[in-house]
Amino acid sequence: AQRVTQPEKLLSVFKGAPVELKCNYSYSGSPELFWYVQYSRQRLQLLLRHISRESIKGFTADLNKGETSFHLKKPFAQEEDSAMYYCAPKGEGQNFVFGPGTRLSVLP
């Protein structure tokens, strides 16, 4: 069965500290992995996708197929990073499966 876990419901860090939001998935085949973000009073939106190997707003995510993980990282958190983050694997021809989400709170 397809499953994605984000073990932390809430993660609080101080501004300037590194942050890592964990995501583990259980998925048949080789899914594509995405991170979505929802800032306060904004719509849920795509943050980044692993296939692009991109860095968005200083965030990167490494796909570890051996550990089936796709953790989101940023070396220096900013207050504007406070938001709800969802990990979302997607199999070919299949729909997104969203994780339960992690609320990141960056403290001043």
Place this chain on the structure above:
Amino acid sequence: DSGVTQTPKHLITATGQRVTLRCSPRSGDLSVYWYQQSLDQGLQFLIQYYNGEERAKGNILERFSAQQFPDLHSELNLSSLELGDSALYFCASSVRRTAVTGELFFGEGSRLTVL
């Protein structure tokens, strides 16, 4: 605004009632997805339509139904409402049948409260 629009934004109703949530996808998008987000829960996929036809079904209750019309807007009908149906219902759209580019565009959601 050519983004995904959902109406109503808020809806309060009583148990046993029936409501309809409406979604207009982004201009040019053919796929519409419905998700439910209950308190402290992630997004649960309900159903997807592509160009008027049902394409995929998730954890959608039999009391719920949806359709996509020729103009591509979609409606989610929730009937015999129960307290547990209180949630935020999101609509999302994408260009293609399987969101090949990997991006879903979300609406702001419709918050349903069942009393």
